[in-house]
Amino acid sequence: MPFPFPPYNVVKDLSRSRLKYFQDAINVQVSMKLEMKDSPGQLVSVIQPISEIGGNILSVIHERDPAVKSDVLDVQILCEIPEGSLEPLLESFKQRGVSVLRIGEERLLVRRSVILIGHLIHTDISDTIGKIDSTGFAEVHALSMIMPAINEPSSTKMTIKSDSLANINRALDILRDVARQKEFLIIEPLEDV
Amino acid sequence: MRIAMLGLGSVGKGIARAILEQDLGLSLTAVADSKSGRIEPSGIDIASMLEQKERTGMCGTPGVGAADILASDAYDILIEVSPTNAETGEPALGYIREALSRGMSVVTSNKGPVALDYQSLHLLAKEHGAYLRYEATVCGAIPIMHTIESGLAGNTITKLYGVFNGTCNYILTRMAEEGLTYQQALLEARELGYAEADPTYDVKGIDAAIKLVILANAVWGMEKTLDDVEITGIDGVTTAAIALAEEQDLTIRLIGEIIPAEDVLRVSPRIIPKSHPLVVEETLNAVAIDTEMAGEITLIGKGAGSLETASAVISDLLFIRDCHGRRS
Numbered sequence: 346m347p348f349p350f351p352p353y354n355v356v357k358d359l360s361r362s363r364l365k366y367f368q369d370a371i372n373v374q375v376s377m378k379l380e381m382k383d384s385p386g387q388l389v390s391v392i393q394p395i396s397e398i399g400g401n402i403l404s405v406i407h408e409r410d411p412a413v414k415s416d417v418l419d420v421q422i423l424c425e426i427p428e429g430s431l432e433p434l435l436e437s438f439k440q441r442g443v444s445v446l447r448i449g450e451e452r453l454l455v456r457r458s459v460i461l462i463g464h465l466i467h468t469d470i471s472d473t474i475g476k477i478d479s480t481g482f483a484e485v486h487a488l489s490m491i492m493p494a495i496n497e498p499s500s501t502k503m504t505i506k507s508d509s510l511a512n513i514n515r516a517l518d519i520l521r522d523v524a525r526q527k528e529f530l531i532i533e534p535l536e537d538v
Numbered sequence: 539m540r541i542a543m544l545g546l547g548s549v550g551k552g553i554a555r556a557i558l559e560q561d562l563g564l565s566l567t568a569v570a571d572s573k574s575g576r577i578e579p580s581g582i583d584i585a586s587m588l589e590q591k592e593r594t595g596m597c598g599t600p601g602v603g604a605a606d607i608l609a610s611d612a613y614d615i616l617i618e619v620s621p622t623n624a625e626t627g628e629p630a631l632g633y634i635r636e637a638l639s640r641g642m643s644v645v646t647s648n649k650g651p652v653a654l655d656y657q658s659l660h661l662l663a664k665e666h667g668a669y670l671r672y673e674a675t676v677c678g679a680i681p682i683m684h685t686i687e688s689g690l691a692g693n694t695i696t697k698l699y700g701v702f703n704g705t706c707n708y709i710l711t712r713m714a715e716e717g718l719t720y721q722q723a724l725l726e727a728r729e730l731g732y733a734e735a736d737p738t739y740d741v742k743g744i745d746a747a748i749k750l751v752i753l754a755n756a757v758w759g760m761e762k763t764l765d766d767v768e769i770t771g772i773d774g775v776t777t778a779a780i781a782l783a784e785e786q787d788l789t790i791r792l793i794g795e796i797i798p799a800e801d802v803l804r805v806s807p808r809i810i811p812k813s814h815p816l817v818v819e820e821t822l823n824a825v826a827i828d829t830e831m832a833g834e835i836t837l838i839g840k841g842a843g844s845l846e847t848a849s850a851v852i853s854d855l856l857f858i859r860d861c862h863g864r865r866s
C-alpha cells in the first residue's frame with residue numbers, strides 16, 4: 346500500500362504563507378497530534394483545513410512502525426495559525442474524520458514589518474539588528490533590502506518577531522531610538538482601528 | 539446679507555463667482571486685494587469688478603485697503619481669504635480680531651490665524667456675540683467641521699486621522715503608480731500647479747500638522763500649537779520603499795492622526811493597505827472620524843481649488859445666516 350510519506354519523514358513549509366506581516370500578524374504556533382485513516386491522500390485532509398484558515402505548516406512528522414499493522418496513521422504537526430482560528434480548525438478536522446489526540450502548548454507569534462530608509466549598511470547593520478536581537482524578547486525575523494545607487498539611502502523592509510504585542514512595541518521603541526541616532530526614516534504601518 | 543472680502547486670489551475669485559452666479563441672497567459690498575480696494579454699500583457689480591481685476595491686477599482703487607473696509611459699516615460678515623502666514627498669522631490675524639471686536643462674524647480659509655490663536659479668537663467672538671468659522675482651513679471642500687459639529691452631534695470623537703495634504707498625496711500616488719522618484723514627482727506636481735515654488739510646508743508635513751492643530755483645538759478644545767505635533771514629511775520617502783509596500787498590496791501615504799486618549803498628534807508617512815478608504819488618488823483629501831456611536835465615518839473630497847474652497851466658505855456663511863440669524 347502506498348504511504349503518503351516514508352517513515353520518519355519531516356516535511357517543512359508545506360503550504361506557502363499567505364500571511365501579511367506589514368499589518369501586525371498575530372498568530373499562534375501550535376503543535377498537534379492527529380490520527381487519521383491510513384489511506385492514500387489522507388494528509389490532504391490535514392493540510393487543506395490549515396491552509397483554508399490562512400495558516401502555515403511548519404513541520405509534519407509522521408511515525409509509522411512497519412512491524413505494527415494498523416489502519417490508522419498518527420501525524421505530529423506543527424503549524425502557525427491566525428489567532429482565534431483554532432476552534433474552526435478543530436471543527437474542520439472533525440468533519441474530515443481526523444481525530445485530534447493531543448494539542449500541545451500554544452505560543453503567540455507577533456510580527457510587524459516597518460520600512461527603514463537610510464544608510465543602513467554604512468551605519469553597521471549588524472549592530473542595528475543586534476539591538477533588537479539582544480533584548481531577549483524580540484528578534485529581527487526578516488530583512489529585504491533594495492539597494493540604491495552608491496551613496497543613496499537604501500530602503501529596507503524589516504520584520505520583527507516577538508511573543509506579544511507589548512514586546513513588539515518595546516522593540517519598536519528601541520528601533521526608533523536607533524533610527525534617530527543613525528538618521529534613518531522609519532515608516533510604520535497604520536494600526537488597524 | 540452684506541459681505542466684505544479681504545483677498546481676491548484663487549479662493550476669493552471662486553467666492554465672488556459663486557455669489558454672482560448662484561442666487562444665494564448674498565451681496566458683496568466691499569473687497570480688497572494687496573494693492574487696492576472698493577467699498578460699495580449698495581452692492582458691487584461683481585462681473586465688472588472681476589474683469590477689472592483681470593485686466594489691471596487691482597480690484598478697486600489704490601489707497602483703499604483692509605483697514606478702511608473693516609472700519610466701514612458696509613458689511614455684516616467678513617470673509618478673510620488673504621495669504622497664510624504660519625508664523626505670525628498676520629496681517630489676517632489682525633483683520634479677524636478687528637472684525638470680531640466690532641461684533642462682526644468672520645469666515646476664513648486662512649489656516650494661520652486659526653492655528654496660532656484659536657483660543658483667544660474664539661473668546662473674542664463669544665465676547666462680542668459674533669461667529670468665527672473656518673471650514674475651509676481643513677480639507678478644502680470636505681465639510682469636516684460641519685460633519686463633526688452638526689452631523690455627529692452627541693458623539694464623542696475618539697480619533698481623527700486622514701490625508702490632509704493634496705500635494706503630498708499627489709507625489710506619493712505618482713511615485714507608486716509610475717515609479718517616479720520623489721524629485722520627479724515633485725517637479726510634475728509643480729508643473730501642474732499642485733505644489734508651490736517653495737514646497738517646504740507641504741512636503742515636510744507642516745501644512746498637514748497645522749490642520750491637525752486646528753482640529754485638535756476646535757474639536758476637543760485642546761490648546762495645541764505646531765510644536766506639539768510630531769512631524770515627519772515625505773521628502774525622505776524613496777520609490778523603493780513604496781515598491782516594498784506595494785509588493786504586498788500596501789502603499790505609503792502621509793497620514794495625520796489625533797488620538798486624544800493617547801495624547802497622539804502626529805503627521806508621518808505610513809504603510810497602509812491599498813484597499814483602505816484613506817488611500818485616495820492624486821490631490822484628493824480624506825479624513826476618517828472614529829466615534830463611539832456612529833462608528834467610523836470617512837469623508838473624501840477635494841482639498842483645494844478655487845470653487846471647491848469657495849464651497850466651504852459659502853457653507854459657513856450660510857450657516858451663520860440661516861441657522862443662527864443675524865446677531866445685531
Ligand SMILES: NC(=O)c1ccc[n+]([C@@H]2O[C@H](COP(=O)([O-])OP(=O)(O)OC[C@H]3O[C@@H](n4cnc5c(N)ncnc54)[C@H](OP(=O)(O)O)[C@@H]3O)[C@@H](O)[C@H]2O)c1
Pocket residue numbers: 544545546547548549550570571572573595604619620621622629647648649674675678841842843844847
Ligand atoms: N487655494 C486653495 O485651494 C486653498 C484651500 C484652502 C485654504 N486656502 C487658503 O485661503 C487663502 C487664500 O488662498 P488663495 O489660494 O486664494 O491665495 P492667493 O491666490 O495667493 O490670493 C491671495 C489674495 O490675497 C490678497 N492679499 C494679499 N495681501 C493682502 C492684504 N494685506 N489685504 C487684502 N488682501 C491681500 C492678494 O492680493 P493680490 O491679488 O493683489 O496679490 C490675493 O488677491 C490662503 O490663506 C490659503 O492658505 C487656499
